[in-house]
Amino acid sequence: MNSTRLRIAGYSLLLLLGMIAPFFGYPVFLMRALCFALFACAFNLLLGYTGLLSFGHAAFFATGAYVTGYMVKVHGFSPGLGIVVGTLAAVALGFVAGNLVIRSQGIYFAMITLALAQLIYFLFLESSFTGGEDGLQAIPRGRLLWVLNLEDDRTLYYVVFAVFMFGFLLVRRTIHSPFGQVLKAIRENEPRALSLGYDVNRYKIVAFTLSAGLAGLAGATKAIVFTFVTLTDAEWQTSGEVVLMTLLGGMGTVFGPIVGAFSIVTLQNELADKAGSLVTVIMGAIFIVCVLLFRRGVVGEFIALYRRVVGNRRM
Amino acid sequence: MSLHETIIMTSIFGVPVAALYGQLVLGLVNGCFYAMLSLGLSLIFGMLNITNFAHGALYMMGAILTWIGLAQFGISYWWALLLVPMAVAIFGIFVERSMLRWLYKIDPLYGLLLTFGLALVLEGSFRYRYGVSGLPYSIPEAFQGAMNLGFMYLPKYRAWVVCASLAISFATWFVIERTPLGAYLRAATENPLLVQAFGINVPVMITLTYAVGAGLAGLAGVLAAPLTQISPLMGSNLIIVVFAVVAIGGMGSILGSIVTGLTLGLIEGLTKVFYPQAANTVVFFIMALVLLIRPAGLFGREK
Numbered sequence: 017m018n019s020t021r022l023r024i025a026g027y028s029l030l031l032l033l034g035m036i037a038p039f040f041g042y043p044v045f046l047m048r049a050l051c052f053a054l055f056a057c058a059f060n061l062l063l064g065y066t067g068l069l070s071f072g073h074a075a076f077f078a079t080g081a082y083v084t085g086y087m088v089k090v091h092g093f094s095p096g097l098g099i100v101v102g103t104l105a106a107v108a109l110g111f112v113a114g115n116l117v118i119r120s121q122g123i124y125f126a127m128i129t130l131a132l133a134q135l136i137y138f139l140f141l142e143s144s145f146t147g148g149e150d151g152l153q154a155i156p157r158g159r160l161l162w163v164l165n166l167e168d169d170r171t172l173y174y175v176v177f178a179v180f181m182f183g184f185l186l187v188r189r190t191i192h193s194p195f196g197q198v199l200k201a202i203r204e205n206e207p208r209a210l211s212l213g214y215d216v217n218r219y220k221i222v223a224f225t226l227s228a229g230l231a232g233l234a235g236a237t238k239a240i241v242f243t244f245v246t247l248t249d250a251e252w253q254t255s256g257e258v259v260l261m262t263l264l265g266g267m268g269t270v271f272g273p274i275v276g277a278f279s280i281v282t283l284q285n286e287l288a289d290k291a292g293s294l295v296t297v298i299m300g301a302i303f304i305v306c307v308l309l310f311r312r313g314v315v316g317e318f319i320a321l322y323r324r325v326v327g328n329r330r331m
Numbered sequence: 332m333s334l335h336e337t338i339i340m341t342s343i344f345g346v347p348v349a350a351l352y353g354q355l356v357l358g359l360v361n362g363c364f365y366a367m368l369s370l371g372l373s374l375i376f377g378m379l380n381i382t383n384f385a386h387g388a389l390y391m392m393g394a395i396l397t398w399i400g401l402a403q404f405g406i407s408y409w410w411a412l413l414l415v416p417m418a419v420a421i422f423g424i425f426v427e428r429s430m431l432r433w434l435y436k437i438d439p440l441y442g443l444l445l446t447f448g449l450a451l452v453l454e455g456s457f458r459y460r461y462g463v464s465g466l467p468y469s470i471p472e473a474f475q476g477a478m479n480l481g482f483m484y485l486p487k488y489r490a491w492v493v494c495a496s497l498a499i500s501f502a503t504w505f506v507i508e509r510t511p512l513g514a515y516l517r518a519a520t521e522n523p524l525l526v527q528a529f530g531i532n533v534p535v536m537i538t539l540t541y542a543v544g545a546g547l548a549g550l551a552g553v554l555a556a557p558l559t560q561i562s563p564l565m566g567s568n569l570i571i572v573v574f575a576v577v578a579i580g581g582m583g584s585i586l587g588s589i590v591t592g593l594t595l596g597l598i599e600g601l602t603k604v605f606y607p608q609a610a611n612t613v614v615f616f617i618m619a620l621v622l623l624i625r626p627a628g629l630f631g632r633e634k
Contacts, residue, residue, distance in 0.1 A: 069440050069443070069444075071443075116619055116622055116623070117622075119622055119623075119626040120578070120622065120626055122439065122440070123376075123382045123439050123440065123443060124578060124582075126382070126440065126443055127382065127574040127575075127577065127578055128574075128575075128578050128618065128622065130571055130574055131571060131572075131574050131575035131578060131614075131615050131618055132615065132618075132619065134571045134572075134575075134615060135612050135615035135616070135619075138611040138612045138615075139612065141611075142608060142611075252567070252571060256447060256451070259444065259447075263444060291459075293455050293458040293459045294455065294459055295455070296451050296452075296454060296455030296458065297451070297452050297455035297456055297459065298455075299448075299451055299455075300447075300448040300449065300450070300451025300452035300453075300454075300455060301448065301452055302448070303444060303445065303447060303448025303449075303451065304430065304445055304448040304449060304452070306444075306448075307434070307441050307444050307445040307448065308430060308433060308445070311437075311441065
């Protein structure tokens with residue numbers, strides 16, 4: 017079995033699991049995990065393939081969620097249109113923020129994205145359309161394209177799964193396109209990419225905007241699923257969570273963020289009521305273990321192991 | 332008219348002078364904490380090439396240890412001022428020896444991720460043990476009450492915090508810029524291999540640098556203990572502002588950190604008086620502005 021076939025097996029498995037999952041698992045939990053998986057995939061496009069560590073992606077996630085929630089609840093938008101508008105808002109914010117933050121590099125980039133996200137957090141806290149500390153409650157799920165009744169968890173699940181697959185395939189397509197190759201070149205050696213004549217900053221801004229938009233899409237979908245949006249979505253902890261999901265699953269791998277997201281969401285789900293603040297401790301410990309012992313993440317280690325085994329057999 | 336009434340009645344731009352001075356002092360106090368924390372961050376970054384996300388957690392640890400010391404062991408504020416920074420520094424040595432030293436040769440982003448994890452562990456552990464509601468710590472007797480300066484009342488403890496942290500900041504600056512030890516440190520920042528070849532034990536210097544940085548954060552925590560509600564969450568909110576301060580000032584300049592920290596504290600205080608809605612965000616706006624004009628920060632060097 018070569019790596020192409022391994023990849024095809026991976027995609028088929030993903031599709032199959034996605035289709036049958038609601039018959040075995042609790043749909044709301046699965047939808048939450050899918051939203052975070054999409055969020056992590058969007059984040060991975062930036063960290064894993066462009067080499068930019070954004071510590072403020074919660075800002076885009078929350079923007080998508082708040083704008084969608086507001087449009088659907090207050091202006092009576094249909095959920096589909098609401099999600100589109102929410103995503104576009106995140107794209108716009110991503111474009112503005114991207115233009116600002118790409119002026120900094122490396123460690124500064126992480127610190128500045130974190131600080132900007134905190135700025136957005138405070139704006140959400142103080143502005144009236146977000147409902148401040150209370151957040152937006154009772155957002156109607158409504159009907160998608162007049163026919164699909166989203167009040168039904170299972171119907172909504174398949175819509176969310178479709179949204180996830182759209183985002184996932186878009187990320188995949190981007191990575192394997194010539195554009196994605198340039199991003200990888202920037203990650204590996206930025207001065208070299210620059211000297212080859214690529215407008216590095218423009219590539220970075222496009223990647224940042226795309227990543228922000230997909231993070232917004234994830235947030236927008238989550239708003240419809242849970243029918244509420246709170247400040248938690250905009251907090252720095254959420255930015256940290258998505259970093260952890262990507263790191264744990266394996267940054268720079270296509271499936272890593274999905275594995276990471278499902279692991280962390282499961283962990284939170286299992287432990288939340290038993291040991292609230294211990295979740296934070298465990299997540300921190302996972303961070304430390306990942307950085308010290310396996311920086312390639314679960315999927316990354318698996319791929320490395322697979323290559324080693326197959327390589328040995330060939331010799 | 333008594334002096335007290337004069338203070339209350341005088342006003343500038345419709346803002347009572349007393350409120351203005353009060354907020355300025357408060358801003359200065361905050362600025363002192365920004366200065367001390369960004370100083371430690373700069374110190375650690377210069378030597379270890381690691382952005383210490385756990386800095387806020389170490390500061391929180393300092394404050395909570397101060398509280399524990401008094402509540403459970405009867406250790407007074409004055410002893411805490413000495414013992415707590417030492418305890419935090421020893422914890423720093425443990426962290427550097429067991430974790431950080433494995434990261435020096437890889438991408439500095441991993442240092443940020445690891446210390447972020449460490450911050451979560453510390454915050455979560457203290458939260459598990461002590462909850463999130465603020466723990467009270469009373470101002471030590473010597474500093475209770477306020478001084479009458481003629482134009483305002485200055486709470487004694489705030490005056491002490493400003494004096495103490497300025498002294499600490501400038502002492503740190505003096506050690507690094509004006510003593511032989513500081514010269515080794517600066518040399519090791521530039522070229523560790525060469526300094527080691529001259530017979531100086533660079534790994535020990537690295538460990539001690541992290542310990543001193545951690546100790547400074549712990550000391551800031553002790554100073555903050557009587558001022559705020561002590562809570563496991565107090566560090567993470569502060570560290571993000573300090574990151575913005577560092578981005579504005581630029582890492583690598585000790586004096587730059589101190590000046591930027593104090594200035595931003597004052598600006599924040601002024602904002603609270605004249606446009607309170609923006610008090611939380613003004614530092615971040617300034618950061619965005621500086622980023623547009625000087626991406627490397629006001630005192631930073633372009634690489």
